[in-house]
Amino acid sequence: MTDHAVRVRGLRKSYRDTVAVDGLDLDIAVGEVRALLGPNGAGKTTTVEILEGHRSRDGGSVSVLGVDPARGGSSWRREIGIVLQATDDAGELTVAEMIRHVARYFPRPRGLDETLSLVGLESKRDSRIRRLSGGQRRRLDVALGIVGRPRLLFLDEPTTGFDPEARRQFWSTVRALDTTVLLTTHYLDEAEALADQVTVIAGGRVVAEGAPDTLGSRDVATVSWRDGREQTDDPAAVVARLTAAYGGPVPGLSVTRPSLEDVYLDLIGVPR
Amino acid sequence: MTTLSLGAARAGVELRSFWRERDAVVFTFALPAVLLTLLGSLFSGVYEGSTVTSAQYLVPSMIAAGVASTTFVNLGIGIATDRDNGTLKRLRGLPMPPLAYLMGKVLLVLAVTFAEVLLLLAIGMVLFDLPLPASAARWLTLGWVFALGVVACSLMGVAASALPRSARSAAAVLNLPYVVLGFISGIYYTPIGALPDWVIQLGSVFPLKWMAQGFRSAFLPDTVLPQEVVPSWEHGRTALVLAAWCIGGLVLCLMTFGRRSRQTS
Structure with a gap:
């Protein structure tokens, strides 16, 4: 129990008459980065809000850092960091003022300089928050989520609206954190880049769970050539056998693995 | 961290944000001062049987309007904005007692309201020769009218913060009732006794009319009483109406604020 x-x-x-979450099970190990994937309306946000203690549940048992979030008080909140979806609060404060302010709520906060360097905002220390770019603003949100040294960090669609460069920077920020992370995202490359484990939710249930590179039999490759196709977990052996059989190049040879996106779309039942 | 020190930290953040936000300073703080200066300069004349000029009559009323602005308008816009821009949501995710948020708002309102009263008072004294309250009893009147008026208007502001649908519409939604109240409470149109009966009756339902009358009773001599609706300062009725609005405002607050924050959670 304690290692979860x-x-x-x-x-x-x-x-009312819509079931948002329908018998969901979830285990996240300490230190793990877990991505929660699913289409809009799959129950991701509801699940995360229940885990954050922001929403009540109708049934089931929930333990977050050993505490039921519905009864989690201030001492529980001090162990948790929440990075909300796009916010635009505190626009008139400077980056340093806001980080220092949020740090006051926690017993052993990170220092200002350490926090700024973790998210790469050292040069924006004295800028008004409303003058930050979208990517800088999100990195500030992460700074506010980690300044209290949380044991568990919630990241809700953190890179929506980022350009590719800002996303890479953001990813390295998250990788540098030494904490358990629950990430919800629409971007499969983001899940692949950051997550140790991926949970796919559809219709309020878990439809698949696993490491990003083995999820939904991604480790099975398809070898196809002019005269046939074969599924295998050792494509090199198949290709060697075919090469020997043809006595040279195999006509029309290809070896493919499904992308995470292929697997994901299959799992949530999107016809292709 | 105790609730008290976190409340003080919230107040620091609130005050800094308020003074840096030009909209807030212009709309809720500077507007009453500008109106007082303009209207006070336009009005002329001395009321019959007294030494009170129209400008001097205007000053206590404008102080009441200023208090309504820094409490009702300021809180209404401030809380609607906090709800819309994610401040409330962020604070709910932090280990912070909700009381600290409330304390921050109360200290903000008190600081800004004191500053507003001092500013309007200074304008009244320098430009229009308004004398300070003439006796300890009148200072006391100023004190209790101020306290009841601040509480009543603040609670109404908290309740009204549920009305605007976004931060952007908040200033418009809160300023409309504020300006209308200013007219029907005999603030901009002096003396109040010259307003049509139905306007006076409508204005008498709301706290601003009574707060203004209470402030006039603290600053102006009794010789100006013939200009009032009835030739009396009606202190008992003033206290009663303002106290009723404090209670009504509290009930409205609990009803609307609770409902709105649940909807957006």
């Missing part, structure tokens, strides 16, 4: 940062069993939540 998050443990969820049979979580249920309905809004």
Whole structure:
């Protein structure tokens, strides 16, 4: 039990006549970066809000850092960092003022300089927050999420609206953190770049779970050539056998693995 | 970190944000001062049977309007903005007692309101020769009218913060009732006794009319009483109406604020 940062069993939540979360199980180990994937309306946000203690549940058991979020008080909140979806609060404060202010709520916060360098905002220390670019603003949000040295960090669609360079910078920021992370995202490359484990949710349930490179039999390759195709977990052996059989180049040879996107779209039932 | 020190930290952030936000300073702080200067310069004449000029009559009323602005308008816009831009959501995710947020707002309102009263008072004294309250009893009147007026208007502001649908519309939504109240409470149109009966009756329902009358009773001599709606300062009724708005405002607050924050959570 204690090596789990998050443990969820049979979580249920309905809004009037819609079932948002329908018997969801989730285990996140301490130190793990977990990505939660799923289409809009799959129940991602509801699940995360329940874990953050911002929403009540209808059924199931939830333990976040050993505490039921519905009863988590200030001492529990001090162990948790939340990076919300795009916000634009505190625009008139400077970056340093806002980080120092949020740090006051925590017993052993990171220092200002350490926090700034973790997110790469040293040069924006005295800028008004409303003057930051979208990417800088998100990195500030992460700074505010980690300044209290959380044991568990929630990242909700952190790179929506980023340009590719800003996303790479953001990813290296997250990789540098030494904490358990629950990340929700729409970007499969983001999950692949950051997550140790991926959980795919559809219709309020977990439809698949695993490491990004083995999720949904991604480790099975398809070898196809002019006269046939074969699924294998050792494509090199198949190609060697075919080469020997043809006595030279294999006509029309290709070896493919499904991308995470292929697997994901299959899992959530999108016809292709 | 105790609730008290976190409340003080919130107040620091609130005050800094307020003074740096030009919209807030212009709309809720400077507007009453500009109006007082303009209207006070336009009005002329001395009320019959007294030594009170129209400009002097205007000053206590404008102080009441200033208090309504820094409490009702300021809180209404401030909380609507906090809800819209994610401030409330961020604070809910932090190990912060909700009381600290409230304390921050209360200290902001008190600081800005004191500054507003001092500014308007200074304008009144320098430009229009308004004398300070003439006796300890009148200072006391100023004190209790101020306290009841601040509480009533603040609670109404918190309740009204549920009305605007976004931060952008908040200034418009809060300033409309504020300006209308200013007219029907006999603030901009002096003396109040010259307003049509139905306007006076409508204005008498709301706290601004009574706060203004209470401030006039603290600053102006009784010789100006014939200009009032009835030739009396009506202190008992003033206290009653303002106290009723404090209670009503609290009930409205609990109803609307609770509902709106649940909707957006």
